[in-house]
Amino acid sequence: MKILCEVQVLNRTTQANRTPRPVKSTLAIGYKQSARDSNGNTKKELEMVLFTPQVKAGTRYKVRDNIHCVHTKFVLDGKATIGFKQPAENLLIKCDPIQLKGFLQTLKLGMEGKDAINLRLNIANTTAIPQKSQPQLRMTINKRSEYPIKGFPRTLKSLTIRNIQLVKLSFEICTLRNLTTLDVSGNKLTKIPTELGRLPLTTLHLSDNALGELNDWCWLRGSKLRESLVELDLSDNGLSYFPPALVRLERLVTLNLNHNNLSHLPFAIRRLQKLRSLHVSSNKLESLPAAIEDLHIDLLDVWGNCFKGFNMEAARTQVQRLAAGHTPAPLWLQAARIVASHKLPFSESTLPAILIELISEAPKCLCGKLCYALESRDLLKRVTQPKFTNIKNLTYSREHQIYSDIIICGSNCCAYQQLKGLFNILIS
Numbered sequence: 001m002k003i004l005c006e007v008q009v010l011n012r013t014t015q016a017n018r019t020p021r022p023v024k025s026t027l028a029i030g031y032k033q034s035a036r037d038s039n040g041n042t043k044k045e046l047e048m049v050l051f052t053p054q055v056k057a058g059t060r061y062k063v064r065d066n067i068h069c070v071h072t073k074f075v076l077d078g079k080a081t082i083g084f085k086q087p088a089e090n091l092l093i094k095c096d097p098i099q100l101k102g103f104l105q106t107l108k109l110g111m112e113g114k115d116a117i118n119l120r121l122n123i124a125n126t127t128a129i130p131q132k133s134q135p136q137l138r139m140t141i142n143k144r145s146e147y148p149i150k151g152f153p154r155t156l157k158s159l160t161i162r163n164i165q166l167v168k169l170s171f172e173i174c175t176l177r178n179l180t181t182l183d184v185s186g187n188k189l190t191k192i193p194t195e196l197g198r199l200p201l202t203t204l205h206l207s208d209n210a211l212g213e214l215n216d217w218c219w220l221r222g223s224k225l226r227e228s229l230v231e232l233d234l235s236d237n238g239l240s241y242f243p244p245a246l247v248r249l250e251r252l253v254t255l256n257l258n259h260n261n262l263s264h265l266p267f268a269i270r271r272l273q274k275l276r277s278l279h280v281s282s283n284k285l286e287s288l289p290a291a292i293e294d295l296h297i298d299l300l301d302v303w304g305n306c307f308k309g310f311n312m313e314a315a316r317t318q319v320q321r322l323a324a325g326h327t328p329a330p331l332w333l334q335a336a337r338i339v340a341s342h343k344l345p346f347s348e349s350t351l352p353a354i355l356i357e358l359i360s361e362a363p364k365c366l367c368g369k370l371c372y373a374l375e376s377r378d379l380l381k382r383v384t385q386p387k388f389t390n391i392k393n394l395t396y397s398r399e400h401q402i403y404s405d406i407i408i409c410g411s412n413c414c415a416y417q418q419l420k421g422l423f424n425i426l427i428s
């Protein structure tokens, strides 16, 4: 008979615990057939074996004439002690009460020399009961043949499926509620299921796929993902524009957009206030939005882009346009400006979503005033040079000056006066 239990071994002579605390063990009892003696008789020897994770082969104890004591007072609580004479050790057993009772009865029968079904175990080569394995937390699939046919363990926290030509992310993956890290780089994904947005992912690696083909970003709007995602890798996906929903991932610290076809970054990027690393190398950027100055980035990598020089045409038209007339800002814009400039607290319960969007994402004039770009002519492409005040580590190709896009709030703004001055210098 074998039982799964917890055992603590105590040496009665030294009073030392061989195991400092109860450990998961298997306790077995049965007869061991001895070799034939000179008369051709075999003797059966009753033995008990204790298997622990430390002693996998088992510690053997003789039972006949070797039992020092058996304490069964707390057997109904699932506790008992069996003491042996040689070695002078006590086994302090914790176990399911019914199993323990059965085991002690079997021991009693054995001691009385009776033959019981429970004793017909070949104790000589018995082994420990396999313990329930630990829940699987990580899985890495590098070959198609490794893809689990019977599904993924529900306990997974981290899943990597790389370079196996995966064309579809299965719905099942989107139901792994414990998943925090997902890496599906180097596949052929064109679409991410909306349901992925319901997972509390902190790290998501999607590099070297084809998400720019369909440009479906619904999954980015998932509330769980928006609240949890810290690291996102969308490099090498053929993206032709910056997915607008990306700026709603307000927890994002690292964003990798290397090796795509982006020609500009949106002003709304200033919403990513936690962002510390922004990788946009090897794209087609012609300029950067002035909003890059509002971020708190430590590392900006814009190496290998197509930055263009000062845009005199844009400056000329803007100076003329703003000089021609001045229209007062609409009331809703004025309200948003007040909230923004006074840094008033707001939340989704106190302000309509459209105003929150305006306050967090709309471009700001160089003077700090919120603007609202109604038409693309409001945006001045490449007319100032960013100072990169907050950026600690900037990587760019030095043969190109980087100019940034700005917006100017009106003809009575100091930024307009500066621009006019600069423009006059340039044309004189």
Ligand SMILES: [Zn+2]
Pocket: 365, 366, 367, 368, 369, 408, 409, 410, 413, 414, 415
């Ligand atoms: Zn202004």
